[in-house]
Amino acid sequence: MANAKRITLDRRKVVARVLRDRGDALLITGLGAPSFDAMAAGDSLNNFYVWSGMGSAVPFGLGLACAQPGRRVLTVTGDGEMLMGLGSLATVAVQRPANFAVVVIDNQRYGETGGQLTHTEFGVDIPAMAKGAGFREVATVYTNAELEEAVPLILKGEGPVFVTVKVRPEPAKIVLPPRDGPMMRHRFRANLLGEG
Amino acid sequence: MAQAKAKAKPKSRAKAGAARHWTADIFDVLKRHNLKQVAYVPDTGQAPLIEACIRDNEIRAIPLTTEEEGIGVLAGAHLGGEEGALLLQSSGIGNCINMLGVPIECRMPLLMIVTMRGEWGEFNPWQLPMSQGTQAALEAVGVIVLRADSAERVGETVAAAAKMAFDAGRVVAVLIGQRVVGHKNWDR
Amino acid sequence: MAGRKAKAEELQRGAAVAAILKRRGDALVVTGIGNAVHDVAASGDVAENFYLSGIMGGAAMVGMGLALARPDRRVLVITGDGEMLAGIGSLATIGVEKVPNLAIVVIDNRAYAATGMQATHTARGVDLAGIAKASGFNHAVAVSDAAGLRAVVDDAYEKPGPYFAVLRVKSEGSPRVRVPADGTFTARRFRRALLGDEMNP
Ligand SMILES: Cc1ncc(C[n+]2csc(CCOP(=O)(O)OP(=O)(O)O)c2C)c(N)n1
Ligand SMILES: [Mg+2]
Numbered sequence: 147m148a149n150a151k152r153i154t155l156d157r158r159k160v161v162a163r164v165l166r167d168r169g170d171a172l173l174i175t176g177l178g179a180p181s182f183d184a185m186a187a188g189d190s191l192n193n194f195y196v197w198s199g200m201g202s203a204v205p206f207g208l209g210l211a212c213a214q215p216g217r218r219v220l221t222v223t224g225d226g227e228m229l230m231g232l233g234s235l236a237t238v239a240v241q242r243p244a245n246f247a248v249v250v251i252d253n254q255r256y257g258e259t260g261g262q263l264t265h266t267e268f269g270v271d272i273p274a275m276a277k278g279a280g281f282r283e284v285a286t287v288y289t290n291a292e293l294e295e296a297v298p299l300i301l302k303g304e305g306p307v308f309v310t311v312k313v314r315p316e317p318a319k320i321v322l323p324p325r326d327g328p329m330m331r332h333r334f335r336a337n338l339l340g341e342g
Numbered sequence: 343m344a345q346a347k348a349k350a351k352p353k354s355r356a357k358a359g360a361a362r363h364w365t366a367d368i369f370d371v372l373k374r375h376n377l378k379q380v381a382y383v384p385d386t387g388q389a390p391l392i393e394a395c396i397r398d399n400e401i402r403a404i405p406l407t408t409e410e411e412g413i414g415v416l417a418g419a420h421l422g423g424e425e426g427a428l429l430l431q432s433s434g435i436g437n438c439i440n441m442l443g444v445p446i447e448c449r450m451p452l453l454m455i456v457t458m459r460g461e462w463g464e465f466n467p468w469q470l471p472m473s474q475g476t477q478a479a480l481e482a483v484g485v486i487v488l489r490a491d492s493a494e495r496v497g498e499t500v501a502a503a504a505k506m507a508f509d510a511g512r513v514v515a516v517l518i519g520q521r522v523v524g525h526k527n528w529d530r
Numbered sequence: 531m532a533g534r535k536a537k538a539e540e541l542q543r544g545a546a547v548a549a550i551l552k553r554r555g556d557a558l559v560v561t562g563i564g565n566a567v568h569d570v571a572a573s574g575d576v577a578e579n580f581y582l583s584g585i586m587g588g589a590a591m592v593g594m595g596l597a598l599a600r601p602d603r604r605v606l607v608i609t610g611d612g613e614m615l616a617g618i619g620s621l622a623t624i625g626v627e628k629v630p631n632l633a634i635v636v637i638d639n640r641a642y643a644a645t646g647m648q649a650t651h652t653a654r655g656v657d658l659a660g661i662a663k664a665s666g667f668n669h670a671v672a673v674s675d676a677a678g679l680r681a682v683v684d685d686a687y688e689k690p691g692p693y694f695a696v697l698r699v700k701s702e703g704s705p706r707v708r709v710p711a712d713g714t715f716t717a718r719r720f721r722r723a724l725l726g727d728e729m730n731p
C-alpha cells in the first residue's frame with residue numbers, strides 16, 4: 147500500500163532543497179527532527195522552532211499566515227506531529243490562506259521516540275485527507291524530480307498547499323536549534339515587525 | 343495489529359547487571375490482568391514495552407494519532423468485555439483531560455502508564471509546564487495518581503494501580519519519574 | 531467558498547436514523563454528544579445503546595474499542611458532523627486497525643445545532659467521506675437523498691468495514707428525547723445486556 151513505491155529521499159537534503167529558494171518566507175517547524183532538519187539547513191530570523199505542543203505546527207502556521215498575508219508562510223513538520231493535529235487541516239481549508247503551505251516530512255515513523263511505525267506506514271494518506279478537507283493544492287513526493295516540481299508549489303503556489311515528502315527512515319544527526327522560547331519569540335517579531 | 347518491522351531489541355538503558363528492564367515488570371502486570379487492547383502514542387522511555395505489546399499475540403497494540411483517542415478505545419473495550427491500558431508520555435495527559443470524563447462518569451476501569459518528561463534533568467524548557475502540571479491536572483478531574491521514582495518500584499506500583507483499576511473499577515494513572523526513564527540522549 | 535451553497539437536502543435526520551435503526555437486529559449502537567443522542571433514542575432507549583452524552587470527539591473511538599472486543603457483533607456509531615470533526619484523527623486510527631464490524635454514520639447538518647446552529651467545517655466544503663477514504667476505510671459515501679439513504683440502511687450492516695457514511699440532512703436539530711443521564715447506569719446496563727455480567731466493577 148504505502149510502500150508500493152520505493153522511498154529513497156534523504157530528509158536533510160529534502161528540507162535543504164525546499165528552503166534553498168525560500169527568500170523571505172516565514173517558517174514554523176514541528177517538534178523534533180523536522181526542526182533539526184531546518185536548523186541544519188541554516189538558522190534564520192524567519193524561523194520559529196516549536197519544541198512542544200505536538201499537533202500545533204499547522205495551526206501555528208495558519209495564524210501566522212492570516213496575520214501576514216503579504217508573506218509566504220511554511221509549516222514543515224513530521225508525519226507523527228501532523229497526525230496529532232489532523233483537524234487543523236479542516237480548519238485551514240475553511241480559512242483558505244493563499245500564502246500558506248504545509249510540508250510533511252514523512253518517514254512513516256515516530257523518529258524521536260524510537261522509530262515506532264506511524265499510521266502512514268499502514269496506508270493512511272494524509273495528502274488525500276488534506277484534499278478532502280479542501281486544500282487547494284496537494285501532492286505526494288517520492289523522487290527528486292517530483293521534489294523539483296513541488297518546490298515552486300510550496301514556495302509560490304496559490305495556497306493552501308499540502309505536500310508530503312516520503313523520506314527514508316534513518317534518523318539524521320541532531321542539530322539543535324535554539325530552544326529559548328522568549329528569545330525566539332522576540333527575535334522573530336523584531337525581525338518581522340521591527341519591534342523592540 | 344502486526345507491526346512487523348518493529349525492532350525486538352530491548353533498549354540498552356537497563357543497567358549492567360540488572361537483567362530485567364523495568365518495562366518488563368509492567369508487561370508482566372498487563373499480562374497478569376489479561377489485557378487485550380494496549381493503545382499508545384510512543385515515548386522513548388516506554389519503547390521496549392510498546393515493542394513487547396506489539397510482539398504479543400494476545401494483545402492488540404493500537405497506535406493512536408492523539409492520546410485522547412485511547413481513552414475512548416478503552417471505554418469501548420470495557421463495554422465489550424475486554425480491558426486494556428493506555429501508554430503515553432506526560433505531555434499527552436494534556437490531550438486527555440476532557441475525554442477522561444467518560445471513564446470517570448461511567449466508573450469504568452482505566453489504567454494509564456505515563457512516563458514523565460520535563461522534570462528530572464530535563465533540558466527542553468518547553469516540556470516543563472505540562473510535566474509540572476501533570477499530576478495536578480489528573481487529580482483535578484478525579485484520576486487516582488500513583489508515582490514510581492525508582493526502577494525497582496515500577497513493578498509493584500503498576501501492580502497496585504492495576505488492582506485499583508480493574509478490581510476496584512477506577513481510573514488510575516501511574517507516573518513513572520524521568521529519573522527512572524533516564525535523560526534523553528541528544529548526541530545521537 | 532466551496533460547498534457553501536448546498537443542494538436542497540431532502541433528508542430529515544430523525545426519519546433517516548429511524549430507517550437505519552429499524553434494521554439494527556442485534557447491532558450495538560454508540561452515539562456522539564449532541565442531537566444524535568435524541569435521534570437514536572427516539573427509536574427506543576434500549577440497553578444496547580451507549581450515549582456518549584458529555585464528551586465531544588470520542589464516539590468513533592468508543593465504537594472501535596467495542597468492535598474490537600466484540601468481533602461477533604456489528605457496531606454502529608451514530609454521531610454529528612461537529613462531534614466527528616472533533617475526533618477526526620480517530621478515522622486514521624480506525625483505518626490502521628481495519629475494523630471489519632464497525633460502521634460510522636455521520637448526521638451532517640453542517641452546524642453545531644446543540645449550541646445555536648453555528649456553521650461547522652462541513653458547511654465550508656470539508657468532505658468527511660473523502661477524509662475517511664483517505665484514512666483507509668473500506669467504504670466511504672456521502673448521501674443526500676432517499677435512494678442514497680436506502681443504500682446506507684443496507685450497507686451499514688452488510689459491507690465489510692470499516693464503513694463510513696455521511697447523511698447530508700436538513701440543517702436543523704432534533705426534538706429532545708430524554709435518555710438516562712447517568713453514565714454509570716447506561717454503561718452497566720449495556721454490559722449486562724451484552725455480557726450477562728451482573729457484578730462488574
Ligand atoms: C502530546 C505528545 N505526545 C507524545 C510526545 C512524544 N513525542 C515527541 S516527538 C514524537 C514523534 C514525532 O514524530 P514525527 O512528527 O513523525 O517526527 P520524526 O521524528 O519522525 O521526523 C513523539 C511521539 C509529545 N512530545 N507530545
Ligand atoms: Mg515521522
